[in-house]
Amino acid sequence: MIEHTEFLNGKEAAALASQDIKPYFIGEQAAMCYGASLGGGRVFNLGTMPEILAEQSNTRIPIVQNLVTSGKHLDTALNSGWIILLARNPQAVYDLNLAAVKIGEHTDIRLPVIVCYDEYFTHEQKHRLHVFDEGIQSFLGEPKAAITALDPNNPVTFGSKTFNTNKQHFMAMATARGVIFEVLNEFEKLTGRAYPILDAYRMDDAEYAVILLNTAAETAKDVVDQYRDKGLKVGVISPNVIRPFPIEDFITTLKNVKTIVVGDRAEGGNISLEIRAALQQDPNNKTVVLSRIYGKEFNEADVEAFFELAQNSRDAIPFDYYGCYKGEADYKPPKGLPVIDAKVASMATITGKSGNLKVELAPLWAIADVTNRIAPGHGACPGCGIFSMLRQIFSVLEGELVILFQSGCGMVVTTDYPKTAHRITYIQNDSQNGATTLSGLVEMYHEKVRRGELAESNDITFLMITGDGGMDFGMGDAIGAANRNHRMIIIEYDNQGCMNTGGQLSDSTPLGHSTGTVEKSFHHKDTAQIFAACHLPYVFTASEGFSEDLMRKVAKAQWYAKREGLVYGKIMSFCPLHWHTPDSVAQSVMQAALDCHFFPLYEVEKGKTTLTYDPDILGTRLPVTSWLKRMGKTKHLLNPKNAAILKSFETEVERRWKRIKAMHEHEEL
Amino acid sequence: MNDKTILPDHKKKFGIRFESIAGLGADTAAQILAKTAVLHLGLNSVQFSSYGHKKKGAAMRSFIRFSEKNIRSTAPIESPDVIVVFHSALLKNPATLAGMKADGILIYNGSDKLPANLSHLPSTTKLIQIDAQRIALKEKTSLDAVLLGTITAALPFLDFSTLQSIAPNKNAFQRGAQEFEILSNIGKGKGNLPISKPKPTFGYETAPIGGTFPCTGNTIENDLSTIRIQWLPILNIEKCVHCGICEMVCPDFCFVWAHGKNNQIYLQGIDYQYCKACLRCVESCSTGALRRKSEEPGMADKLGMRRLK
Numbered sequence A: 001m002i003e004h005t006e007f008l009n010g011k012e013a014a015a016l017a018s019q020d021i022k023p024y025f026i027g028e029q030a031a032m033c034y035g036a037s038l039g040g041g042r043v044f045n046l047g048t049m050p051e052i053l054a055e056q057s058n059t060r061i062p063i064v065q066n067l068v069t070s071g072k073h074l075d076t077a078l079n080s081g082w083i084i085l086l087a088r089n090p091q092a093v094y095d096l097n098l099a100a101v102k103i104g105e106h107t108d109i110r111l112p113v114i115v116c117y118d119e120y121f122t123h124e125q126k127h128r129l130h131v132f133d134e135g136i137q138s139f140l141g142e143p144k145a146a147i148t149a150l151d152p153n154n155p156v157t158f159g160s161k162t163f164n165t166n167k168q169h170f171m172a173m174a175t176a177r178g179v180i181f182e183v184l185n186e187f188e189k190l191t192g193r194a195y196p197i198l199d200a201y202r203m204d205d206a207e208y209a210v211i212l213l214n215t216a217a218e219t220a221k222d223v224v225d226q227y228r229d230k231g232l233k234v235g236v237i238s239p240n241v242i243r244p245f246p247i248e249d250f251i252t253t254l255k256n257v258k259t260i261v262v263g264d265r266a267e268g269g270n271i272s273l274e275i276r277a278a279l280q281q282d283p284n285n286k287t288v289v290l291s292r293i294y295g296k297e298f299n300e301a302d303v304e305a306f307f308e309l310a311q312n313s314r315d316a317i318p319f320d321y322y323g324c325y326k327g328e329a330d331y332k333p334p335k336g337l338p339v340i341d342a343k344v345a346s347m348a349t350i351t352g353k354s355g356n357l358k359v360e361l362a363p364l365w366a367i368a369d370v371t372n373r374i375a376p377g378h379g380a381c382p383g384c385g386i387f388s389m390l391r392q393i394f395s396v397l398e399g400e401l402v403i404l405f406q407s408g409c410g411m412v413v414t415t416d417y418p419k420t421a422h423r424i425t426y427i428q429n430d431s432q433n434g435a436t437t438l439s440g441l442v443e444m445y446h447e448k449v450r451r452g453e454l455a456e457s458n459d460i461t462f463l464m465i466t467g468d469g470g471m472d473f474g475m476g477d478a479i480g481a482a483n484r485n486h487r488m489i490i491i492e493y494d495n496q497g498c499m500n501t502g503g504q505l506s507d508s509t510p511l512g513h514s515t516g517t518v519e520k521s522f523h524h525k526d527t528a529q530i531f532a533a534c535h536l537p538y539v540f541t542a543s544e545g546f547s548e549d550l551m552r553k554v555a556k557a558q559w560y561a562k563r564e565g566l567v568y569g570k571i572m573s574f575c576p577l578h579w580h581t582p583d584s585v586a587q588s589v590m591q592a593a594l595d596c597h598f599f600p601l602y603e604v605e606k607g608k609t610t611l612t613y614d615p616d617i618l619g620t621r622l623p624v625t626s627w628l629k630r631m632g633k634t635k636h637l638l639n640p641k642n643a644a645i646l647k648s649f650e651t652e653v654e655r656r657w658k659r660i661k662a663m664h665e666h667e668e669l
Numbered sequence B: 001m002n003d004k005t006i007l008p009d010h011k012k013k014f015g016i017r018f019e020s021i022a023g024l025g026a027d028t029a030a031q032i033l034a035k036t037a038v039l040h041l042g043l044n045s046v047q048f049s050s051y052g053h054k055k056k057g058a059a060m061r062s063f064i065r066f067s068e069k070n071i072r073s074t075a076p077i078e079s080p081d082v083i084v085v086f087h088s089a090l091l092k093n094p095a096t097l098a099g100m101k102a103d104g105i106l107i108y109n110g111s112d113k114l115p116a117n118l119s120h121l122p123s124t125t126k127l128i129q130i131d132a133q134r135i136a137l138k139e140k141t142s143l144d145a146v147l148l149g150t151i152t153a154a155l156p157f158l159d160f161s162t163l164q165s166i167a168p169n170k171n172a173f174q175r176g177a178q179e180f181e182i183l184s185n186i187g188k189g190k191g192n193l194p195i196s197k198p199k200p201t202f203g204y205e206t207a208p209i210g211g212t213f214p215c216t217g218n219t220i221e222n223d224l225s226t227i228r229i230q231w232l233p234i235l236n237i238e239k240c241v242h243c244g245i246c247e248m249v250c251p252d253f254c255f256v257w258a259h260g261k262n263n264q265i266y267l268q269g270i271d272y273q274y275c276k277a278c279l280r281c282v283e284s285c286s287t288g289a290l291r292r293k294s295e296e297p298g299m300a301d302k303l304g305m306r307r308l309k
Ligand SMILES: Cc1ncc(C[n+]2csc(CCOP(=O)(O)OP(=O)(O)O)c2C)c(N)n1
Pocket: A049, A407, A408, A409, A410, A430, A431, A432, A466, A467, A468, A469, A470, A471, A473, A495, A497, A498, A499, A500, A501, A506
């Protein structure tokens, strides 16, 4: 076996393993990987979100999926029917990913396999490891699938809801015990790196042991070494395989152990329950089992506390949380700003009728004095457009407001417990179903008003704020809310990527733009037109670099959201960190995006489209390149070698602009 | 290239902690050091960084452990052998120097005037000062390129020629290794500095249920001025026409407005506690009332004002 040394974190180790395996398909979405694997080739899921589909194990499809966990996600995965390997460091991430392929594809098993490791500690910390130069394919062998969805001569029906596959699945899991053992043995012969099913460290004559998963177990080994030097009979047990659960191994290893303390990060203490159940099968076992749930970090002092507990187990309660902070009785969170008086002067005067509203905006200097609904002191990057946008929105919205943020930068930097930048009621939601959550609250509000429990004069406006990434994950929910036409506003700040998670692409990232991971290979999603097709009372686009236009539209949005139904607005928002620009250039970069037709500013009011800024008429028209050259993420598109991408982008921008312009010119469109 | 490097105490791990601000290159520098140790110096090493939420300008730490043996621990390094401070503003936070060893080394990037906080250091800690900012500007590179040289020069077990050959900017590395000063009689403390303790907050007996918290806008307590590393926007009120444009673009709500006679609203000044010096206001002000200036100590206190609401 020829190998070389690398210095990588778990994330990179998994990526390298996925390349070295040379799968037919590498994906990030569970369902896409499932689809690919129905076709019979080797499939690798590099996405780290805990999307574990039971379908994959029911249909007996081998896929390798990496799961980065802080405990909770492992809980969910445990009962999904997948084989689960635990990787305690980046070396194990690399090695076990290779082993996982071979285990899952074994003809007697054919099950998907999770390689699970700790968020932050293993995923992000860089370690020394050895990786293969060659020999992987001969270790793995050919992928064999007896049944595939890509064999027209042998049509198959995949998945029946009326046949119960559980017993077959149980039998495969039982077989897996032996196969996993064989594969890991073979791996050890090749590399010298041992992965026993149950890693029993210095357990030979141990009287007390701690049982921990992944990095916590590694920390414990250092402590055990020190205790052993002092003559204490202690050890650490940590599984490398947790599904199938190593019942026999636990029984044998714990035969003569007086007390164990099981440290779980997951909430219910699954592992300790299963160990207790396993020990029930050994009538002679007298081991005392204590279970403790700990938080994120687990350091040497915590291991020492566990051993202390093990040695004084007589009065200890069997199950408890460990290391949680109780708080001090006299603690008061930092003082904030007073509650806002909602009855302030109106900054936008609206006249006209539904379908043809006119907005008269107060001068900017008057607006500048409006009390902001969000306080300074938030932690966004210098220059972040989300907050300029919020300032403008909050300047024209009148009366009481309830806001909901889907996760993203705007949420993360405003609500660092126990501090909040929000001065009004604020709800945090995952990036998936914010629109549905808020629509429920809207319905409750109207019901309470109907029952006379809330005065109508409260007149609350409901506003959801999401990033463009959240408008991908949450699209289904948002469309649902739009079709039901609840009286609320959805504002999408479009910074052209999933910035909070490192600037990855979203569907709204334009073609060719480089992102935290890859260059975007398809055109940007036209979210405003998608919502226009829901026939909402009001849909608009705006730019936080053009505040008057934005505020006029938000004033209309509130009018329609109070009276007629759902309003959607897409607002271009500056992100210097991931656009790779100086922090100061928001105005000029976004102006160029307007002037080159990339981001048409328009509204669709009761079906009628109106452009609110037309560079052709104003004579400010610029070529697309004069926008692209201003950002680090797009400069490369001006290079002649990217001429084809640029051309394709320019053509698409122009095609979409002409469509909007045609709609602007024709009442019926 | 060394086959085997010997650490000062070869039975123990050697720990380095970088105290920095996201965007100054601390993570890159730490990766270069650790990776070189593993791939070229025959040492084992683990490297990682901790950021609040990975936004630009936020305080961050980077950690390196070196060892001649396997490294299992993944914990942050509470009492390192070396602390490298990338920016003087970080010294406002006592956690920056927490855990400093009495026989350790502090490398501090700063020019002439020494911050008073350094007197807390143990008197026996070796204090190295380097004006990495000035060198980085001259050599058109980033801070980390300079500090790599200083760190390598301060730690004889890091093979100089190997690191120099890997350094991103050879001149900056060379100057970092030469133009530092060893200061004496600064620290007045005795023994290791204590490790930092987390600030009190709600706990499970005191917190409102479900992670809710009944606060409004209490981020106003935060001091964001450490995020500024070079510029300060300066208001020349004579040129200001009180148009309100700066208020619309400032992401950090720094502008302070007041009511004059006839209920007229006019711009009064800038609250620099929240100003991150993005300079969006300078870009957008069309009258030239806002200009950027290189920030000197005390300037913000003198020219700024506090928001009242
Ligand atoms: C359903 C769901 N998937 C993934 C995540 C993880 N996540 C948190 S923030 C984020 C990025 C959101 O991007 P975007 O909405 O564009 O906001 P930005 O980060 O740009 O502020 C992701 C993927 C999540 N919170 N919820």
